[in-house]
Amino acid sequence: MPVEEPHRVRCHVDDLLERRGMTLAALAEQVGVTVANLSVLKNDRARAIRFSTLTAICDALSCSPGDLFSVVDP
Amino acid sequence: MDIFRFDRSDRIGTEVTLGLVWVMAAVSLLMEPVSRWVRGLPLLIESGDPIAVQVPVDGATTSERVIMLAAPTLAVVFLGVGAWMTVRLLRGIAAGNPFVRSQIRRLRVIAVLLIVVPSGLSLGTFVATTVVQDRLGEDVNAMFTLPVPWLLAGLLTAAVAQAFVTGASLRDDVEGLV
Numbered sequence: 001m002p003v004e005e006p007h008r009v010r011c012h013v014d015d016l017l018e019r020r021g022m023t024l025a026a027l028a029e030q031v032g033v034t035v036a037n038l039s040v041l042k043n044d045r046a047r048a049i050r051f052s053t054l055t056a057i058c059d060a061l062s063c064s065p066g067d068l069f070s071v072v073d074p
Numbered sequence: 075m076d077i078f079r080f081d082r083s084d085r086i087g088t089e090v091t092l093g094l095v096w097v098m099a100a101v102s103l104l105m106e107p108v109s110r111w112v113r114g115l116p117l118l119i120e121s122g123d124p125i126a127v128q129v130p131v132d133g134a135t136t137s138e139r140v141i142m143l144a145a146p147t148l149a150v151v152f153l154g155v156g157a158w159m160t161v162r163l164l165r166g167i168a169a170g171n172p173f174v175r176s177q178i179r180r181l182r183v184i185a186v187l188l189i190v191v192p193s194g195l196s197l198g199t200f201v202a203t204t205v206v207q208d209r210l211g212e213d214v215n216a217m218f219t220l221p222v223p224w225l226l227a228g229l230l231t232a233a234v235a236q237a238f239v240t241g242a243s244l245r246d247d248v249e250g251l252v
Contacts, residue, residue, distance in 0.1 A: 037252045047250030 008072045013042050016061045016068065031056040085164050092157040099153050103146035111139050119203045121215050131206065138206045145198025149191055156187040173241035181235035188228030192221040 017027060024042065028035045033053055040046050054065055061068070110118065116130035117139055134142075163180045166172060200218035207216060 033252065040250065041252045045250060046252045048248075049252045053252055 008074060009044070009069050010072050011041050011044055011046070011069055013038070013057070013061075013068060016063055020061060022061070027057070027060055030060040082168065085168055088164060089161050092160055096150075096153055096157045100150045103150055104143065107139070107143060107146070117142060117206070119206055120199070120217060126217065134206065138209065141202045141205055142199075145195050145202060148198070149195040152187055152191045156184055156191070159184050159187075173238055173245040175242065178235055178238045178242060181231060181238055185228045185231035185235060188224055188231055190228075192224035196221060 013024075013027070017024060024038055025035055028038045031038070031053065033056075041049065054068075057068065058064060107118070110116070116132045117134035118128040119131055119142065121127055121129045159180045163177060163184070166174070166177050166180075171177070196218055200216050203216035
């Protein structure tokens, strides 16, 4: 098992989806990743994200990476 | 079309073949000598000189027959373990989870069995034959041959297990990558 690297990055895809009235499944189809993978991202269980995936999500949600992620205080 | 793809039918065929091989090994290694014992027929031991032939030995005691059956019995048991490990390995790969610790463990067990069981069977039979031969004074040349192809198969399986270790490490690296 890999050593879990601690991080304080939080993903706000839930909020962005709600504001745009889009479902996770619809976003997954637009972005070209599985719903399971997007759930991993949504639930802050992702350890890394490809730039191509990040670009596709930002295009689909008309946002920038800074809208999608934030670093919470320790 | 990928003609080398190992799909579900190949996996089922392999499992069936493994089962049949195990049954045939049990029959040839155990059933025949036990049947001869039950019917009171002479014990057969293998002589290696000048050519490998089976020599009937009259008057073998129960303990001598048991000694001759010890190595084949263990071989059949360990063959069953190896066959089951292989089935579990193939099912794990089919489930899309090849590079996990349990699969590496199975490959290593299979590697050890491939190295140890054929050699052990040959050595055990050689020792048992020598014991029986000494007691009965038969003019028999007991044989021990090192099964090099099986040793190589075991070493290659151990190398594949090591490749799976690298695979597991790479899998850990990309787990959680979106």
